[in-house]
Amino acid sequence: MLKILPVIMCGGTGTRVWPESRESLPKQFIPLVGSSSTFQMSVENLADPVFETPIVISNRDYRFLAAEQLQLIGRSAQIILEPVRRDSGPAVAVAAELAARMSPDTIVAVLAADHVVQDRAGFVALCKEAAVAAAAGFIVTLGIKPREAATGYGYIKTGKPIFADGSVLKVEGFVEKPDAATAKRYVDENYLWNSGNFFFRADVMQAELQHYEPRMIEAAAEAVDKAQRDLDFTVLDLGAFAQATQKSIDYAVMEHTDKAAVIPADIGWSDVGTWSAVWELSERNEIGNSIRGRGVVMNANNVHIRSEELLTTVVGVDNIIVVTTQDAVLVLDKDRANEVKQLVDQLKCENRREVFEHKRSYRPWGYYQSVDEGARYQVKRIVVKPGERLSLQKHFHRAEHWIVVKGIAEVTRNNELHLVHENESIYLPIGSTHRMANPGKIDLELIEVQTGSYLGEDDIIRIEDVYNRG
Secondary structure, eight states, rough: OOOEEEEEEEEOOOGGGGGTTTTBBBBBSSOSSSSSSHHHHOOOOSSSBBSSSSSEEEEEEGGGHHHHHHHTOOOOOOOEEEESSOOOHHHHHHHHHHHHHHOOOOEEEETTTTTTSOOOHHHHHHHHHHHHHHHHHHEEEEEOOSSSSSSSSEEEEEEESSSSSSSEEEEEEEOOOHHHHHHHHHHHOEEEEEEEEEEEEEHHHHHHHHHOOOHHHHHHHHHHTTTEEEEEEOOOHHHHHHHHHOOOHHHIIIITTTOOOEEEEEEOOEESSSSHHHHHOOOOOOSSSEEEEEEESSOOOOOOEEEEEEEEEEEEOOOOEEEEOOOOOEEEEEEGGGHHHHHHHHHHHHHOGGGGGOEEEETTTTEEEEEESSSSSSEEEEEEEOOOOOOOEEEESSEEEEEEOOOOOOEEEEEEEEEOOOOOOEOOTTTTOEEEEOSSSOOOEEEEEEEEEEEOTOOOEEEEOTOOOO
């Protein structure tokens, strides 16, 4: 049996499903559909023996998120970290390099972390078919049979069958996202959606990269040569990787190669790229309404509400999506879901914090959540997981007061060690060296009150950190 080395691309930001997806917590790590994140679903799809232990390619910002979500589902992976973002081409070049060092004929499957496949058995069967074609020297993608004339996907023009059974077709061309009229024509002419999943033999992809993008493959090889271990992660060399051409694998190779092949797929695939796609994948009642969390709909059809904390209501307005988070509300015409990306671009130009961070910010030790803030104060709720500890640090502009509400805190303040129990507190003056740890078996929860002239997160000097953060 041919074995497949799966490589999961896990570095995107998912701007079209803002405000739940933000740069600090992008959509692949969010349970947009069901109780698992799409990243976890992607890993669970690889439970068949045909798959080797996966490689996950992400970046430093998401390394602990990826590791924790793997741990939660009891799965393991080799996590490779990109020091800078260079689009999918260099990531695929790194995947090919890593696979070729195992064996040049290793079959690689490059898969996205933010897609959903409803027919898992069908997906595995197609992967096995694709592996056979890849072993014969083709670069194979799964082409999704269109459900509609969508303008949000690239399309694939198919050619003649490669094998006698007709299951694998030559690719006649990749075409960019079309307008509505062109999309309808593509569907009428049996074009397929480009899923962005690719299967190839390591040496075949390397040869194509060498031919079309030699700088990219050479930079990837050097970045792997000079990679360093950081805790349980492998970090590609910054100087080398930054020299790779910033280009998608579609532009770099797939639009030029004569080895491109496609397998038509009908496996309930979605890239969950918009709120409309989330609505389509969600459970709906007989009039098309879907509610996740605290929502009420009256006299309206085809409404999707998402609100985990605040009661959100819709009356008499059809075909809308309302997403309520702690610090932002999105009201969206369901048919204009693609425009969220333009909205996020505008918010970035206005330097809106809500584009980048949630009120709850996750860290490898747990999370903190903003409760209230003013000109010279800020209140946070902090949760530290059992056995974890924050960095040894100090601040130049703020003092902190910690009140424990659950568990026990082991607090280092200058050269003193204090145990702070429930309903007790400790004061940390400006400039004091301090650290908090949770020595217990349950979550440590506390309220932090900051006071001072500057309360930004960049007012922190880390003296020692078990997570190797700067």
